[in-house]
Amino acid sequence: MSVPITDPRDRLIVALDLPSVGAAESLVAQLGDAVTFYKIGYELGFAGGLGLARELIADGRKVFIDFKLHDIGNTVARGIASLAALGASFATVHAYPQTLRAAVEGRGDSALRLLAVTVLTSYDEADLRAAGYGAGVEETVARRVVQAREAGIDGIVCAPTDATRVRTLLGPDRAIVTPGVRPEGAATGDQKRVATPFAAIRAGADHLVVGRPIVAAPDPAAAARAVQAEIAAALAAS
Numbered sequence: 061m062s063v064p065i066t067d068p069r070d071r072l073i074v075a076l077d078l079p080s081v082g083a084a085e086s087l088v089a090q091l092g093d094a095v096t097f098y099k100i101g102y103e104l105g106f107a108g109g110l111g112l113a114r115e116l117i118a119d120g121r122k123v124f125i126d127f128k129l130h131d132i133g134n135t136v137a138r139g140i141a142s143l144a145a146l147g148a149s150f151a152t153v154h155a156y157p158q159t160l161r162a163a164v165e166g167r168g169d170s171a172l173r174l175l176a177v178t179v180l181t182s183y184d185e186a187d188l189r190a191a192g193y194g195a196g197v198e199e200t201v202a203r204r205v206v207q208a209r210e211a212g213i214d215g216i217v218c219a220p221t222d223a224t225r226v227r228t229l230l231g232p233d234r235a236i237v238t239p240g241v242r243p244e245g246a247a248t249g250d251q252k253r254v255a256t257p258f259a260a261i262r263a264g265a266d267h268l269v270v271g272r273p274i275v276a277a278p279d280p281a282a283a284a285r286a287v288q289a290e291i292a293a294a295l296a297a298s
């Protein structure tokens with residue numbers, strides 16, 4: 061089950077998609093107290109980022125390890141157990157039934173919350189077809205949400221444009237985490253299923269993952285504050 065959000069700042073998760081620990085430390089310093097939750101993915105994770113994760117956690121920040129695990133069950137279960145021992149708050153696995161069950165076993169009764177990745181936000185219908193899937197985005201997301209729920213996963217990663225349907229299938233108690241978030245006018249880059257921070261929260265997202273619109277902004281702290289303000293406005297309108 062998800063953990064209640066007691067600090068509203070925790071709704072924004074900044075993706076530390078940066079090439080070095082030094083660059084990430086400097087961004088964290090610039091963002092200061094506005095940001096409490098950080099995501100570490102391949103780029104930083106494979107450049108010493110797990111050491112930084114330990115430091116951020118020791119400093120009271122929350123850390124989401126986004127390695128999207130997908131392997132044989134034994135490997136997934138042991139990998140997730142290591143991330144639980146690290147003290148991470150969230151970790152991702154791809155939403156395949158065997159992988160989901162192994163991840164739940166590896167999590168055990170630790171504080172780590174597992175998120176199942178449904179269909180990547182950079183995929184559209186044509187990308188799914190090219191990957192060999194017969195079902196479209198909506199049907200694939202729905203199937204994976206149900207399978208993740210049945211496996212005992214704690215939350216879902218989906219596009220903000222999927223969040224309303226996902227909430228219906230997932231119920232109120234588990235987390236919905238949406239990347240693919242773009243403030244009005246921001247470049248979408250390789251993201252295909254996107255929405256603004258306001259729309260994502262209104263659609264039922266609990267946490268928004270934002271990378272380039274903050275990390276590459278001329279003033280990252282101002283960009284983060286603007287996203288936080290949109291989140292607050294959406295919550296007030298709910």
Ligand SMILES: O=c1ccn([C@@H]2O[C@H](COP(=O)(O)O)[C@@H](O)[C@H]2O)c(=O)[nH]1
Binds near residue numbers: 180182217240271
């Ligand atoms: O479906 C998914 C799953 C994960 N991500 C990750 O989120 C961030 C988004 O970064 P932006 O720069 O805001 O596009 C990135 O780290 C992805 O690995 C995702 O985008 N979509």
